[in-house]
Amino acid sequence: MKIKILLYLSLLFLTTPTLFSQEKQLEKGNQKFSELSYIDAISVYERVANKGYKSAELFQKLGDSYYFNAEFTKASKWYAELFLLDNSTIASEYYYRYAQTLKSLGQYEKANELLDKFNVISKEDIRGALFTKKKDYLEVIKSNSGRYTIEDAGINSEYSDFAASYFDNALVFASTRDTSGFFKRKHTWTNEAFSDLYISEILPNGTLNVPVKFSKNINSKFNESTPVFTKDGVTVYFTRNNFKDGKRGKDADKATLLKIYKATLKDNNWEDIVELPFNNNEYNVAHPALSPDEKTLYFASDMPGTLGQSDLFKVAINSDGSFGTPENLGSEINTEGKETFPFVSAENELYFASDGHPGLGGLDIFVSKLDKEEKRIQPVNIGEPVNSATDDFAFIINTTNKIGFFSSYRPDGKGFDDIYKFKEEKVLVCNQVLSGTIVDAETGAVLPNVEVILLDENFQEVQKVISDEKGFYTFDVECGKIYYVRANKPDLVTNEIKAIIDEVSGETALNVTLQKAVVPFQIGEDIGKKLNIKKIYFDLGKANIRPDAEIELAKVLEVMLEYPTLKIDVRSHTDSRDSHKNNEKLSDRRAKSTVAWFIQKGIDAERVSGKGYGETQLINKCADGVKCSEEEHQFNRRSEFIVLAL
The missing domain is CATH 2.60.40.10 (Immunoglobulins)
Incomplete structure (x- = not known):
């Protein structure tokens, strides 16, 4: 898909490169790349590469130029060249991107090998962890597949058509077909015209009428896309480049990014176009979606606090029309990749596109059920045929008739991005x-x-x-x-x-x-050793009983309940690190906290006592000043449950 990378669009225009030396050509290509003019950058880079020049930077940027335009087959070719060079110098992100392009070619085994390496290199990356946790992701996707029948929506052109939204008895969508006249202003990211909003009436037989431009007030000379309408049809939120009242806003790099705007329908005209207050010239805010009660707006952004290239956020819409503070949906939804194009169904299901969660290649569509407390259940890949080896995104559904639309960049499509109509034949249920x-x-x-x-x-x-x-x-x-x-x-x-x-x-x-239960016990014996109790863990510097510690304490509790005359003394010990005074105080608090736990569970206070001994009863050589391993120190950090009476 080409236009859906809207989160990174800038308004820069075509130039014709002049022939220089390879170094000069690379310099020119890098300039185009930095300006996000990927079509121009490809033209320069490929001339250099076809003359036999090889470098990691060249192959990375040539692969990226295709990758960011969803030309995954061509991107894979240049990433493959990159990996023929010295692998030790390749940034971890390219293991992930190369794997994504291989998926689009159906080479899942090789892609998974790269993802394994990616996870080793980038241990903290959510995408690697998700892959490791869900190595059977292809089986999961297969089990979720076959639930939809799909067809061409009937409104596609040879250009990009995408991101449909319901409006009354019609469909409003974005298109780069540009019906305005002979001259077409092209965007240097995609080499296509800037997108406008179009509207197509849904006819009684379910087909779509010939599209026409939606609104001259909303459509501008730059990009508009992803509208969402309130149920009363009076308000629309939509995405547009940073352009209003004939003025174009720019960030520090002179790029014009994306903002969400709001318009109101008055006398059949969309008026009072205002940008939302959390927009900013320095980052993108795009692709709005409304909750069923219309009290929450969801959107995609790369604002500060974003985990990856773009994250999903939500913001409260107050009763007076003002907005709350945007809130990141968190790592259960967002990854270091792209999460974008949110949609919330009438059944409070969050659909979104992602290339960070395990999928078939490019962007896949996922769904996460939102409960009453807004807790997000782990996202699920909705499967084929909606998802494919290429980019799939902008999913919407009417939950009453189970008919909806999504966008995809498929080799057999009419244009670049196309809109597909689907019917959900079987609900995604996991029992x-x-x-x-x-x-x-x-x-x-x-x-x-x-x-x-x-x-x-x-x-x-x-x-x-x-x-x-x-x-x-x-x-x-x-x-x-x-x-x-x-x-x-x-x-x-x-x-x-x-x-x-x-x-x-x-x-x-x-x-x-x-x-x-291991019985009988002898006076002076440690019940913990008898029951093979694991270490009682406390949070660093704290004395409260953690849930995992309760599991072990419950074993001692069962013995005390079974033997009502048994009395114990809880003894807590530390290693020699930190001062004697601090260790003694901390261990005593932990011992007394443990005693309090037993009493709270119904054990008579006369049957359980406790004291902290700090580092005064070490069981090995690891005293102050003695060099010891972590394992040796651990022997001294222990809790004992000494039998005082039977």
Whole structure:
């Protein structure tokens, strides 16, 4: 797709390069590249490359010039040349971009190899982590595919047509067809005319009438796109280059970026065109979308706080027409790549395009359900045939008749970007059941009447059941989520197991074993050692009990509940780092916090005491001034549960 890179459009015009030496030609190509004049840059770079000149910079920028215009096959050719050079000098981003172009060619195995390397090099990058977590992404996409029937929308030209929006009984969309006359002002990013808004009536048989220009007040001599209308049809939000009242705004690099504007319908004319208050000359704000209640505006931007090339944001629309402060949708939605073209359905589903989440190549369309608390459920790739190996974006749907439109840059299309009509034949539903059997660890016998608790990834209780006569339990869970299953039964040691739920419908099996409590104990013995309790973790410099520490403490609690005369002394120790005074105070607070936890759980205060010993009872050589490894220091950072009475 060519025009959808709107987030980076600048208003620069064509020039004819003069023949210089290769170095001069490269210099000229770099100038065009820096001006975002990618069509001109390609022309210069390819002349140099075809004469046999090779350099990482040349191949990177030549590949990028095609990549930013969604010419992935041609981009792949030059990225391949780049990787024939010294790989040690290649920036990590090019592993990702090359992988994306290979996907567009169907070379997924080679693309995945590059993504593995990308994840090793860029360990903190969300895109690499998502790939590593979802290496079965092609199977997930396959399972989500086949739910739509698609066809040409019937309004496409030989140019770019994209980003449709419903307006009354019509469709309003952006196009670079430019019906204004003989002279066409072209944009040097795409070598196409600037986009205007067009409108096409939806006829009774569902087809679209011949498009005409939408509004002379809204259309300008620069780009307009991605309109969204309020339900009453009186207000429109739309994207336009930074241009108003005949004046063009520029950033520090003299580029004219994108802003969102608002217009009001009066006497059949769109008037009172104003830009939204969170626009800025120095960054792009584009592609507005409204929530079903029209109290929230979603949009794409590269404003400060953006994780990647463009992120999705939301902003409150106040009752008086003012706006709140834009809020980034966070790393559950946004990546270091491009997230753009949001749309929120009447069923409160957020659809958006992304090249950062695992997909088929280029931009893919994803959906994330928004619950009442605006919590965003993990995005899901909506599958083929809507998604393809090229760019797919600008998805909208009428949830009543299940008919919608999306834009795509496909080899068999009529123009560059084309608008496709679809019908959703099958709703994307993922149903998962988490189930298993509770069994005795020693005998293998099933254990009925066991309390089984489902916890979310933050260790918050979700649901509680009792295993049946066959030791069986079951929970309905969300796809793609992480849970913990905790099993409790008197006379047995509490056990908890992590469960990772698949992203496709099915059943996740998880059996849980329970061991008999280790008894009897002797006075002076450490229950923690007997029960093989893991280290009790505290946040740095803090004494509050963390959820993961509660899991281990629950094992001691079960023993104390089973033996009502048992008394223990909680002893907390630190390593020798930090001062004696600080270590003693911190360990004492942690011991007393642990004692308070037991009392809160119903243990009589007379049965549990506690004290911190700081670094006074080290169990190895690692005293002050002695060089020790981290592992050696860890031996000293311990909690003990000493039996005082039986």
